[in-house]
Amino acid sequence: MTTRSAKRVSPVRDGVGSSPLRPDGVPKLRGEFEYAQDLTAENMLWGATSRSPHPHARILSVDIGPALAIGGVHAVLLADDVPGRALFGLEHPDQPVLASTKVNYWGEPIAIVAAEDEDTARRAADAVVVEYEVLEPDIDPEEADAQDDVFRRMKIRRGDPDAAGSVVVEGVYEVGMQDQAPLGTEAGLAVPDGHGGVDLHATSQFVHVDQEQVVASLGLRSDQVRAHPTGVGGAFGAREDVNLHIHLCLLALHTGQPVKMVYDRSESFTGHVHRHPARMWYRHEADDRGRLVKVEARVLLDGGAYASTTAAVLANACYFVVGPYNCDNVFVDGAGVRTNNPPCGAMRGFGAVQVCIAYEAQMDKLAEALDIDPLEIRRRNALHRGDPMPTTGQIIDTPLPVIDVIDSLAAMPIPDSAATLPGGSGLTTEKEHVRRGVGYALGLKNLGFSEGFDDYAQARVRITDDGAVVETAAIEVGQGLVTVMAQIARSALGISAAEVRHVDTSKIDSAGSTSASRQTQVSGGAVLEASQNLRDRILVHHGGDDLSDDGVLSEGEVIVPMAVLAAEGWSETVTFRHPPTFAPDPDGQGTLHADFAVAGHRAVVDVDTELGLLTVVRVDTAQDVGKALNPESIRGQIEGGILQGVGLAVMEEIITEDGVIRNPNFTDYLLPTILDAPDVEALLIEEDGSWGPFGAKGVGEPPTISSTSAVLAAVRQATGREIPRAPVRPEDIAL
C-alpha cells in the first residue's frame, strides 16, 4: 500500500460534500437505463428453471423427455451436466448447482432449460417430470438446535458470570423472515465467447465471487470466465449469493448461444436468500441507576436449507447483542441452524437488526422498571470512543458519537404532523380511536468485513480525453456508488470532469462486495489513494503545483494541457485495505471489526388499539456518518432504510407453512406504500477520524437497524403491551 499524501479538497465542481446529479438518475427516471432485465444479444435463447414443489423430498427419477419434446427447446440440463464442482456457496460450498438426489427447500432448482422464447422455456421447465418420495420437512429451529444441526455456534464469554445487578429484566423476542424485495428480480445474460469461455452479465453485488463460483462449477480456467457489472435494480443483500449465474453459463456453453434468464416475481422469492428469522432470549441486570451490570442472551437464527452467510450473520448478531452500550459482563450463546425452510443470508443490517429489536426492548423494560426516561437510560450506558466493545472487548479507536446521537434525538422537536389515520383509505378509524406513541431506539453495527477477512478493493484512475476515468468492478445497486466515487476522484485530483466506468473481472481485481456498508469506505478509499498518487506523480513529472480541468498548473498558469496528459496515458491502480481485523478467540474476544457506526431513531406512531391498525407518522433520526461526502445521497439511504425498517416493524414478512412460502408475491408480501411512509427529519453527525476517504463512514445499513425497534417502542408506548415480535400484527395489538 502506498502512503497517502496530505488530504486535499480542491475547489472542484461536484466534489465531495456536494450532491451532484447522479449519472444514472435521469436515465432511470426516463426508463432508459439498461438493467440486466433489458440485456439482449443476437441469436439469444431464454432460460428457465424447474424447481421442487416440496421443501423436503428424495428425488427418485427425473424425466426430461416431455420437456425436450416441446418445439423450440434447445437444452434441458440436470446435475449430471455440471462439469465442475457440483456445489456452490458464498462461504461454504454446500448447495447443489442442481439437486439430483434430494431437495431441501421449496423451490430448489432441479433442471434448467434453454428455449427459443421465454414462454417456451417456462413451459419446458414445467414439463420436466420428477418423481419424489416426499419427506417430512424439518421446520422447527429449536428442534434443529436440539439435534445440533447447525451451521455455526457462537459463544461470547466476557467478564464475571456471577456479577449481579439490583434490577433484572427478561424477555423473549421473535423476528419474522423479511425479504429484500428488490424491484428488479434476478436477471442475466451469458454469452459464449466461441473459444470455450463465457461472458456473464447478471445481477450481482460482487462479480468476482460470482466469477470464482462459475469457474469452479464449470470446470474452466479462471481466464475463461468474465463477469461483467450490469444494471442492478436493488439488492439489499439478495444479490450476494449465486442464483442464476452458474445456470446461465452452463446453458450458454451447452447450446453455444447467448442465454438470458429473468426470474419472475414469485420465483424471485425462492431465488434469493432472506433475512434470518430469529428467536432471542434476553436477561439484563442493571444497578439502581440503570447502568448495565450483566447481559445474558441466547440467539437462535433459522438459516434454512443451506449455509449461505448464516455463519457470519450469526456472529454479527452475537457481537452486537448489547447494542451501543457499555457492559463489562456479557454472556451469549448463539446458533444458526439448518432446517427445510427457505435459505437465509445477507440482508441490510446483517444480524444487527434482529438483536436490536431485542436489546432495545430490554432497555425500555429497564427504563420502565427504574422509572428513568428512555433516552436517559441510554445516555447513562452510552459507549464512547476508547471504551471496550461490551461483547468482544475490542477497544473502539474510531469516532463513535453515541452521546451526540442521543442528544440530537432529545433536542429534535416533534412537529405537529397531520397524519393519515390508521387504516388509511379503508376508512376504518377516526381520530377518537387513535392513541399516539413515541419510541426511541439506537443501533450499532460494524462497517466492512470482519473477523480477519482480507477485505480489499481495487480501483484504477486514468486520465483520458474525457477527463479522469475511474475503473472499478464495484457494483452500483442504486445506492449512489458511481456518483460518490467520481466525487472522491474530483476532489482528490482537482479535476471536475470525472466519471466511473465499470470493467469486467478480467480487467481489474476485486472491489469486494457491495455490502456491509463498505463500498464508499473501501472502494472509495482505493479511488482516493489512486487519485492522490496519480496527482502527485503528474505534478512531480511536469513540475506543476496544481491540477485543474485545463491541465497541469504552475503558479496559476497552464503548463501542460489536459489533452497532452491524456495522450501520455497516465494511470494508477490501487488496492486499498482497511485496518486489519482478526478471528475471535474461543470466547468471542479480539479485535474483530474495522469500524463502527451508530444511529438513533425516534418514531411517532398512531395506533387504533381496538383494531390493531397503525400509521407510522414520523421517524426522525440522527446518524453517525463520519463525513457526509454526498448529503443528498445519504438522505436517500436514510429515507429508504427507514422505510425498510418500518416495513419490518409493521408488515413485511414471508409466511411459511411446512416450509412452503405462502405469500411469494407483492399482493401478500406487503411493502409500505407512500401512504405508509413516515415523514423523516435526518441529522447527519460528522466527526473526523475514521479511515474512510475524508473520514467518511458507510451509511447504508444504520438507517435500517434501529428504525424497526423505534417503531415497536412507539407501539409499546401507545398500547402498554410488550410487543415482543416484529412485524407486529393487528391481532398482536387488538386481541
Next chain:
Amino acid sequence: MNVHHPTTFDEALAAKAAGAVPLAGGTDLMVEVNFGHARPTEVVSLRRIDEVKEFEGRRIGSGVSWRRIENHGPRALAQAARTVGSPQIRNAGTIGGNLATASPAGDGHPFLAAVDAQIELASVDGRRTIPWDEFFVGVKKTSMADDELISAVVLPDSLPERHEFGKIGVRNAMVISTVCAVVTRDDQRTTVALGSVAPTPMRARRAEEMISAVSNPSDKDLAEFQRLVSDEVRPITDHRSTEEYRRHAAGVLSRRLLERCLR
C-alpha cells in the same frame, strides 16, 4: 393466443359461447396468466364494447371502471372503489370483472349485498337477472353458466338513506382486505354485509334484525350488535390473518360503520 376485439355485446356473447375467456380490465386475468395459472387460447376483449360501459341511474354496466365508480358511484360503493388496488388498477379494473372473479375479498361485493343488488347476466340465448346471493356460490365460484357474461349490476330504485363502507388491511392502501363491510341504515332498517369473512360475501342477518328493532341504539345495543356480527361471520385463518382477529374486527368495524350511519 387468439384475441377477439368485438365492438358489440352480441359478438362478445357469441365468442363466449364458443369458449373464449373474457378480458375486461385484465387486472385478475393477467395476474393469472403471469403466474402461469392460466393459459387461455381464445380471449374475448370487452374493452371496445360501449354498451357495457354505460352507467345510467341505478344500472351500472359491467365494464364500468372502478375509477368512474370512485368518482360517480353511490357513497359507500365509491368508498369501496377508492380501496381497489392502485390508481392504475382502478383505471383498468371493472365492477363486472370483480364480480366474475368472485373473490371472497372482493371490495365491491359488500355494498351490492347490503343493498340487495341484482346481477344481470346475458348469453346468446337471452338475459336473466338474479339477486346477488344467488350469484355467489363459493370461493371464486358463481352461478353463471359457461356461455354467460355479466352485462350489468342493477341497484334498487332507492338506496338506503345512510350507507358506509370500511375495509381492514395491514397496509394503508393497495391491500387485500382482511375484513371489509358495508352498513346501511334507513329509518330503523339496518343491513350489514361483510367480505373476507366467509366463502362468499355475506349478510349478518341476526345482527341486522336485532338493531333494526331499535330506533335509538344505546351503547349497550351497539355492543350487542358488534357481538352478533362477530358471532355470525365464518372466517378462516390463512396467511393474511387469523379467524379470531377477523371475527373481532368484523364486529368492531360493523359497529363503527353503524355509528357513522347514526350520526
